[in-house]
Each structure stands twice: as structure tokens, then as C-alpha cells.
Amino acid sequence: MDTPDKTQITPSSSLSKFEIGCHRESRFSVKRHHFLAPSNSRVLQSGNDSNTDEGASEAVQPSDVYDDQVKCDNNGSSSRGISSDLLDEQSNLAIELPRTLKYDFGSPDCSMVPRDEILKNTSVEVAGEEGSSLQCNKDQWEERQQSFENERDLRKIRRIFPSEESAGCEWVAVVSDVADLLTLNSSIIYDSTEGQDQRNADPGTTSFASAILQPQDDSSNLGNAETGDSSGSCKQSELADPITDQTPAILSTCLVDKLVVSDSGLKKDDKEEKCKQSSRQRSIRRRCLVFEKAPGFGLHLNSLANTSKGQNHLSKVTPSPMKSGEVPHDNKVMVTESSPQTPAAVGGNEADQNSPEKKRHFENIDESTACKRCNCKRSKCLKLYCDCFAAGLYCIEPCSCQDCFNKPIHENVVLETRRQIESRNPLAFAPKVIRSMDDVSDSRGETNKTPASARHKRGCNCKKSSCLKKYCECFQGGVGCSSNCRCEGCKNSFGRKDGESFSDESEFDAEALETSEMKAPENSALAVVVSKGEEYQDLSAPSTNTSRLPFAYSGKLLKSFPHFVRSSPQVCTTQELDSSDLSSCRPKFESDLQAIPENETPKVLKHNCPPLALKPTSPNCKRVSPPHHDCSSSTTWHTRKLILRSVPSFPSFSPP
DNA sequence: GAGTTTGAAACT
DNA sequence: CAGTTTCAAACTC
Numbered sequence: 001m002d003t004p005d006k007t008q009i010t011p012s013s014s015l016s017k018f019e020i021g022c023h024r025e026s027r028f029s030v031k032r033h034h035f036l037a038p039s040n041s042r043v044l045q046s047g048n049d050s051n052t053d054e055g056a057s058e059a060v061q062p063s064d065v066y067d068d069q070v071k072c073d074n075n076g077s078s079s080r081g082i083s084s085d086l087l088d089e090q091s092n093l094a095i096e097l098p099r100t101l102k103y104d105f106g107s108p109d110c111s112m113v114p115r116d117e118i119l120k121n122t123s124v125e126v127a128g129e130e131g132s133s134l135q136c137n138k139d140q141w142e143e144r145q146q147s148f149e150n151e152r153d154l155r156k157i158r159r160i161f162p163s164e165e166s167a168g169c170e171w172v173a174v175v176s177d178v179a180d181l182l183t184l185n186s187s188i189i190y191d192s193t194e195g196q197d198q199r200n201a202d203p204g205t206t207s208f209a210s211a212i213l214q215p216q217d218d219s220s221n222l223g224n225a226e227t228g229d230s231s232g233s234c235k236q237s238e239l240a241d242p243i244t245d246q247t248p249a250i251l252s253t254c255l256v257d258k259l260v261v262s263d264s265g266l267k268k269d270d271k272e273e274k275c276k277q278s279s280r281q282r283s284i285r286r287r288c289l290v291f292e293k294a295p296g297f298g299l300h301l302n303s304l305a306n307t308s309k310g311q312n313h314l315s316k317v318t319p320s321p322m323k324s325g326e327v328p329h330d331n332k333v334m335v336t337e338s339s340p341q342t343p344a345a346v347g348g349n350e351a352d353q354n355s356p357e358k359k360r361h362f363e364n365i366d367e368s369t370a371c372k373r374c375n376c377k378r379s380k381c382l383k384l385y386c387d388c389f390a391a392g393l394y395c396i397e398p399c400s401c402q403d404c405f406n407k408p409i410h411e412n413v414v415l416e417t418r419r420q421i422e423s424r425n426p427l428a429f430a431p432k433v434i435r436s437m438d439d440v441s442d443s444r445g446e447t448n449k450t451p452a453s454a455r456h457k458r459g460c461n462c463k464k465s466s467c468l469k470k471y472c473e474c475f476q477g478g479v480g481c482s483s484n485c486r487c488e489g490c491k492n493s494f495g496r497k498d499g500e501s502f503s504d505e506s507e508f509d510a511e512a513l514e515t516s517e518m519k520a521p522e523n524s525a526l527a528v529v530v531s532k533g534e535e536y537q538d539l540s541a542p543s544t545n546t547s548r549l550p551f552a553y554s555g556k557l558l559k560s561f562p563h564f565v566r567s568s569p570q571v572c573t574t575q576e577l578d579s580s581d582l583s584s585c586r587p588k589f590e591s592d593l594q595a596i597p598e599n600e601t602p603k604v605l606k607h608n609c610p611p612l613a614l615k616p617t618s619p620n621c622k623r624v625s626p627p628h629h630d631c632s633s634s635t636t637w638h639t640r641k642l643i644l645r646s647v648p649s650f651p652s653f654s655p656p
Numbered sequence: 657g658a659g660t661t662t663g664a665a666a667c668t
Numbered sequence: 669c670a671g672t673t674t675c676a677a678a679c680t681c
Contacts, residue, residue: 376676384665385675424666461663470678471662 373399381406382417384428389414392429432457433477459484459497467492 374395376386381404384390388399388406394414395406405413421428433456456474459482465471467481467490474481480495481487490496 374676379665379675383675385677387677390665421665428665458664463663465662465678469662471664473664476678 374401375399376401376404378402380404382414384421389417390429392418427457430457432473433479455479455482456484460487461485462487462490466490467496 374381374386374388376399379385379389381389381395381399381401386395386401386406388395388401393406394408395401395404405417407414418429456477456479460467460472460474462472462485465475467475467485467487470476472481472487472492474485474487475492475494478494481490481492481497482495483497485497487497
């Protein structure tokens with residue numbers, strides 16, 4: 001039998017430890033995924049050498065993770081397969097144990113003494129009976145699943161679990177509390193974790209997240225089906241603890257376990273069933289995590305613009321449907337995420353929303369447009385031609401691109417390409433549209449109707465479209481043209497640039513605007529940065545500032561949310577933001593959002609934090625409101641939040 | 657769905 | 669920096 005030796009485990013153990021401190025969300029997801037892989041057996045051997053830092057980095061290498069991910073996917077033994085019905089109870093146990101052990105073990109500050117004991121016991125038993133092989137391929141894994149010895153191991157493990165449940169209640173509760181804290185108030189995340197969270201969105205995280213999404217369609221469905229009617233509590237945990245999904249696996253796991261453990265009324269069989277469900281639920285959680293991460297990058301309209309006109313702002317933020325790996329939970333997740341404080345917002349239709357079809361119906365989203373996806377054929381999605389790439393997002397299955405390299409598995413290529421592009425144009429990946437409250441009264445004397453004087457970063461160069469079609473980036477972004485534009489015959493309904501005038505203002509309003517409303521910003525692929533005061537004011541007072549953009553972001557759709565790619569960090573304080581020169585400053589501002597120095601409160605937060613409204617008080621409170629008037633604010637806000645947390649510079653592996 | 661138009665991005 | 673080419677989205681039919 002293939003049993004990893006402890007030396008191999010060691011790194012993992014120390015790794016987990018490290019991860020908890022520095023890369024909670026993502027790393028954990030990564031690890032967990034690992035565990036689901038056939039080769040996860042090695043985890044079982046996680047010995048006590050948690051002190052061994054050596055090799056930790058190696059184990060943490062995103063590339064490694066991705067590689068594993070790829071392997072898993074390729075050999076058909078993805079987490080999906082394991083977490084699904086294919087495995088019996090024992091399998092689930094075998095899988096869960098490592099996961100639990102690892103995290104528990106690695107968690108330095110987690111009061112899991114009981115589990116340490118368990119770990120030791122488990123480690124000894126499992127490792128002792130099994131061989132010392134370092135590798136465990138699928139076949140071996142399967143064989144192992146069938147072996148009597150393995151069953152015996154599992155039985156032993158099972159014997160451990162019961163006591164663990166009770167013994168672990170304490171730490172579970174602790175962790176769960178933490179998770180709750182994380183969930184209850186997004187702002188706490190910043191306050192309490194500061195630098196840590198900043199690292200959450202390292203490339204590895206997002207990349208990995210992206211990677212794990214695709215193969216989970218089945219499990220997704222499974223989970224959906226199961227949670228849809230059988231585990232209301234589970235769903236609640238997901239809905240009520242959106243952040244938890246991003247939190248370390250231990251948190252998620254704990255929560256799940258908590259559900260089981262806390263349910264004293266359950267019989268053993270019920271608990272076992274719960275246990276199985278837990279593993280499946282974890283799969284769901286991973287997906288959730290993915291989605292949370294996905295929209296993290298920048299305020300691209302890809303993410304913002306697609307808010308529904310209707311009541312359903314929640315759904316608007318819904319990540320685009322994942323192709324084959326479709327994750328029906330995406331909507332739910334996003335909803336949860338977008339309005340963590342308002343479960344009621346979704347609670348009412350929770351069950352219904354779990355159904356993709358019903359959710360879509362609920363969302364009232366045009367399927368065909370709800371998911372914007374690229375269709376690159378020759379750029380390999382590694383050029384700005386690609387909307388996904390340009391938006392700092394990974395392509396996902398819904399994309400129809402060919403020879404796409406903009407995927408997590410090609411992370412290095414993507415990052416390198418991005419680096420090169422940024423070297424040429426530091427603002428290449430910066431949001432294209434800047435919105436500033438201060439800019440309301442256009443000092444340039446432009447006849448602009450765009451609320452809050454949103455402006456395209458570079459301006460357009462339209463010649464024939466009269467800036468009335470989506471060919472025009474200004475129009476597409478729902479902003480008026482400015483002096484930065486070199487357009488000819490500008491008739492931008494959002495505001496024409498200098499020197500351009502409408503022969504008939506009424507015509508403008510009635511026709512151009514109407515046309516705009518029908519076509520423009522719905523699927524805007526442009527990125528938007530809300531700067532300075534408006535960032536908050538506009539958000540909190542959606543109906544006022546956006547009056548001029550009746551349709552600006554009322555688009556029904558949301559571009560898909562391929563996973564964002566970390567953007568290079570830039571530094572800029574909001575103080576540097578001068579309303580008169582937002583264009584030049586924007587990048588810096590953006591960087592504040594995207595790249596928060598580790599262990600340091602982002603300046604943007606220090607200076608503008610107030611509003612940061614990081615403390616959404618009401619579900620309906622419109623925090624960030626891109627132009628659309630609907631309630632997507634909370635969602636948008638969430639996006640902002642994610643940005644702050646998830647666009648860190650390269651993670652620092654230096655211990656705190 | 658195929659073909660055309662358009663303008664940004666990339667290239668020279 | 670300007671001109672040209674490439675590219676993919678937007679648009680039209």
C-alpha cells in the first residue's frame with residue numbers, strides 16, 4: 001500500500017500552520033482540494049512534525065497545487081468524484097479525516113488539543129499499518145479503499161470521531177465563533193486580520209479557485225440537490241456564513257461539523273449521514289470560496305454592470321454560470337456574500353434559488369447575456385483584446401475562446417504576460433472608467449451628462465459610432481466622453497465631449513438616451529473605479545447621483561466571473577486623488593484597492609475608510625452603487641470588499 | 657449564424 | 669508618436 005511517510009507529511013503540517021496565519025481563505029481551499037485527491041492519503045500521515053517549516057513553501061507553491069489539481073482533474077479522480085456518491089461512508093471518512101487532521105494540526109492558535117491526540121493516534125494507526133510509499137495513484141487509492149486493512153483503519157478512525165466530536169466541540173465552537181465574526185461584519189475582516197487577508201487573494205488562491213470550479217459540476221449538483229431539501233441547516237450555514245467559505249477550511253469544516261455536533265438530537269446514524277453530507281457540503285463551500293474570490297479583481301464593469309434592473313440585485317452579481325463545471329450554487333453564494341447581513345434577502349426563496357433554473361428565473365436574467373464570456377481565437381486570451389484577461393479574470397468554461405492560456409493552470413504565463421503588458425502600460429489593467437464625486441462639475445467645461453462625472457480613463461477614439469454604440473468604451477462604460485476623448489461627432493448620450501453639441505437636446509434625451517439604455521452599459525466590459533467621496537456617497541445615495549444614468553449599469557447582466565488574476569500592486573493614497581486629475585491618479589487609487597500592503601492598513605481605508613461602509617448596516621443599503629439603481633449595491637460593495645482583501649501583492653511568506 | 661463594422665490593442 | 673495591422677466585440681442581416 002502506498003503510505004506516505006511522515007517526512008512527506010511534515011511539510012504539509014507545517015504548511016497548514018503557515019497557511020492559517022497567512023493565507024487563510026485560499027490556501028485552505030487549496031489544501032482541502034488536495035485532500036480530496038486520491039493522493040491525499042498522505043495527509044493521513046500528517047505526523048507531529050508540524051514544527052518543520054522546511055518544505056512548507058514548497059508545499060504551498062501554487063504551482064504545486066495547480067499541478068495537483070490538474071492531475072486530479074485529468075485522472076478523473078477529482079474532488080467531485082470523491083466527494084460524490086462514488087464513495088461510501090468509509091471513503092468519506094477517509095477523506096474527511098485527513099482534512100480534519102491536517103487543519104487541526106496545523107492550526108497554531110486553535111484549541112484543538114483533543115485532536116492532537118487524535119492525530120497522534122490516527123497517524124500511528126494508519127501509518128503503521130500501511131506501507132511507506134510516497135505516492136498513491138488512483139488505482140492504488142481505489143485498491144486501498146477496498147482493502148480490508150483500510151476498512152479496519154477506517155473503523156478505527158470512526159471510533160475516534162465520536163469522541164472527537166464531543167471533545168472537539170470546544171474548539172469547533174471557538175473556530176465557529178471566529179467564522180461567525182468574520183461573517184457578521186465584513187469590516188471585521190479588515191480590522192482583525194489586517195495583513196492576513198490581504199494575502200488571501202494571491203494568485204495561487206484565485207488560480208486554484210478557478211481550477212477547482214470546473215470539475216465540480218457533478219458535486220455541485222449533488223450538493224445542490226442534497227442541500228436543496230435535506231439540509232436546511234447546511235444551507236443556512238452557507239448562506240449565513242458567506243465569509244466562512246473564504247475562511248480556512250478549518251472554519252468551514254468546523255461549521256459543518258458544528259452542525260453535526262451541535263445537533264444533540266441526532267442519532268448516530270443521523271450523524272453519520274450528516275458526516276457524509278458534510279463532505280459534500282464542503283465541496284460546495286469550496287465552490288463558494290471560489291466565487292467569492294472570483295469577482296475580487298477591480299471594479300470592472302464586468303462585475304458591476306451586470307446588476308439587474310429589477311429587484312434582484314443579488315442575482316446580478318451572480319457569477320456567470322460555470323460551464324460544464326457549472327456550479328448552481330454560484331448564485332446562492334453570491335447572494336450570501338453580497339448581503340451577509342441580510343439573509344432574509346435570500347432566505348425567502350432560498351430553496352427555490354438553489355435550483356439553477358429557478359434561480360435564473362428568480363434573477364430574471366437573460367441567460368444568453370447573463371454570462372459574458374470572451375470568444376478570443378488568436379490572442380490566446382493573453383492580450384487585452386480579451387475581456388477576461390483585460391479584466392484581470394481568468395477565462396472560465398463559458399468562454400468560447402480557443403487556445404486559451406488565461407487559465408489558472410497557466411498562471412505563470414498569465415502573470416508574466418500581465419507583467420509585460422503592465423510594463424508597457426501600467427494602467428493597462430486599471431479600471432477604464434473613473435467616477436468621482438468631485439468631478440461632478442466638469443471643470444473642463446464639457447457638456448457632460450454623466451452622473452458623478454464618470455469618465456473613461458483614456459477616452460475613446462470613435463470615428464463612426466458617434467459614441468452611441470458599445471464600440472465606444474465611454475458609452476459602454478456608461479460614462480460621457482471627455483476632453484480625453486478623440487472621438488469625432490460625439491453624441492454620447494452619457495455626455496459628449498467638448499465642442500460636441502446636439503442639434504436638439506430633446507432628441508438627445510429621447511433617442512440617444514433611449515438607445516443607450518437599450519444597448520450600452522448592460523454588459524459593460526469596462527472597469528470602473530469610484531473614487532474619493534463619491535465612492536461612498538454615491539453608494540449610499542444611489543438614486544441621486546445616478547439619476548443621469550438611468551441605464552448606466554442597469555444592465556441585466558453580469559459578465560462572467562472568471563477568476564481574477566492578481567494585479568500588480570501600485571501605491572497611491574486617496575489623498576493623491578485630485579478631482580481635477582483623477583485620470584492620472586486613478587491607478588494609484590486603484591492600487592490601494594487592489595494591492596494593500598501586507599501588515600498595513602491600506603491608506604485607502606485609513607483615509608476613506610469611513611464610508612468604506614465596510615459595515616453595511618442594511619441589506620438594502622446601497623453601498624457601492626455603480627450607476628444602476630437597483631439593490632446591487634450590497635453586492636457591489638461586497639466586490640469592493642473582496643478587492644481590498646483579495647488583491648494583495650505577492651504573499652509574503654514571512655511569519656508574522 | 658455568418659458576415660460586417662468598429663475601435664482598442666498591438667505592432668512597426 | 670504616427671501609421672498600420674491585428675483582434676475581438678458589437679452589430680447587421
